[in-house]
Every structure is written in structure tokens, then in C-alpha cells.
Amino acid sequence: MPLDEATTELIDQMAEAGAPPLHELAPAEAREMAGAMTEMLGPGPDVARSEDHTVTSSDGVEFGVTLLVPDVPVRGVLVFYHGGGWVIGSAADYDHLCRIMANRTGCAVVNVDYRLAPENPYPAAVDDCYAALEWAAANIDSVAGADVPLMVCGDSAGANLAAAVTLRARDRNGPRIAWQGLIYPVADSGLDTASYTAEENQLMLNREGMEWFWDLYCPDVSRRAEPEASPLRADLSGLPPAHVQTAEYDVLRDEGEAYAAKLKAAGVPVELSRQAGQMHGYFALLMLPGSARAMDEFVEAVDAAL
DSSP: OOOOHHHHHHHHHHHHTTOOOGGGSOHHHHHHHHHHHHHTTOOOOOOSEEEEEEEEOTTSOEEEEEEEEOSSOOOOEEEEEOOSTTTSOOTTTTHHHHHHHHHHHTOEEEEEEOOOTTTSOTTHHHHHHHHHHHHHHHTHHHHHSSOOOEEEEEETHHHHHHHHHHHHHHHTTOSOOOEEEEESOOOOSOOOSHHHHOGGGOSSSOHHHHHHHHHHHOOOGGGTTSTTTOGGGSOOTTOOOEEEEEEEEOTTHHHHHHHHHHHHHTTOOEEEEEEEEEETTTTTOTTSHHHHHHHHHHHHHHHHHO
């Protein structure tokens, strides 16, 4: 189907405002632009508890997580990793979304403010995200009041990190992850799929933008094939059930769907949903109707997992 009308209007508004493409910006400029879009959303809904905690990564560096607890008996703990190409975005930028997620799912959400590239290149973000998972597992009784299921989720680069964390937890006999939610994930460092080269997919995120992100996140090209950077290249057996969403108009569409197919081939229960008429970023762009529909599907998937 054609690109969603509301999405088309948003792209037109950004073009009229003269917003430059990401790959022409310095990281600090790109972060400022992303923060400005977040401010358009305003504050998120109330939750019963919002707490900031400090977690120490494996290299001794501290970073923050925000715990959001809904005003209902907690059914599970969702460790959430934000998108932004490992370069932009923050827990604060995703606070509104995570509050909605907590209230809609009845789960406590741990919103992870992992270190960003290029200041902290791969695998610093993976190390932080795994440390956050370990923190959530160690504190699950105080967070939820019971030994509830522990789950991971994220969008875009955050979904890449969620996938990497599930691999590390399996390989290191780490915390037991009950479910993974992957929203338009970065699954591979290759930039040559059909969805990458399709002209209609060169929208807010395009091929040049992903090249820019990869160059900043993992400048050592030889390491991009590692499973924790490109999960599509990993052995996916023994991983937790997955809910995968992709966007019809997205350079990452094909690798996300290939990842879902490889999970299924490895015997992992998978639910795949391609969001028709949507572009990359729809889940976090809360002003778009496609975001609400995608959240409905996400909540249904969590319900089924629980």
C-alpha cells in the first residue's frame, strides 16, 4: 500500500523546515535534532513509580537506567533499549513511549541509557545493555514484588542490542529471558539488500544514514561480522520467543524479516508483522497513527508471552 498519509505529511513538513539528512550532521547536531522531535510529544502518562538507578558496566563505567512501574500488579519486567543508530537517542527521549508501554502491558519497564558512539564504540553499548539486564534480573523481586518473567525489547539499533543481549545471555548462561520484542531491528552490517537499495525506502532513514551509523558505531570493519554486532550471522538456536515488527518502507525491512525467518528455522517461536504503509521509526513517532496500531500489536504479543 502507499506510504501512510500522516507519515507523508511529516516528511513534507521536515523538508519544508530544511532539516538536513543525518549523515551530513555531526553526532551532537543529530542528537539535538532528535531531542527536538521528542519535545514535540510532551510529557508521558503518569506511572506509579519512576526511579533513576545507576548501573556499572563490565569495564567499570557507570550509566543510568530509569525504572517505570505501572499502577497495577506487575506481570513482568521489560528491559527496553532505545533506537538511534547507537549514536543518537537517550532514555529521556524514550520516556514517553516507555511510560505508555508500562501502563499498557502491566510490566515494569527498565529504560536503559546506554553509552553512545562514537565516544563509546562497539561493544560498549552491548556491555551496558547486558549489565542492565543483569541488574534487572538481580532486582526483579524488589522491582516487581515477585519472580516474574524477564523480557527484552527495543527498536532499530535498540532491537539490535536486544538481540545481542539474548545471544550473550544464552552463551554465558546468564539471566533467563522469557521473550524478545524486536521493532524494525538492525540485524546485519551488510548494506546491500533489496530494501536497502529501493528508492521508495530512502526516507527519514536511508542507506547513507545507515552507513554513517555503522561507521561511528563500529569503525573497525573487521568486527562488524561478529554475532553481537550482526545477529543475523549468529547461531540462533536456543533463543527466547520473539515478536518482530518491520516497516514496509524501510531500508532495514529485509534483514529484519530474514532474522525472523532464521529464528524460526532454528526452532524459535516467532511472530512476524510487517507494518503496511509505514516507514522506519513509526513505533517511536507517537504523533503518527501507525505508532498506536503497532503498540496494540506489541501489547498483544506481550500478553500472549505472559
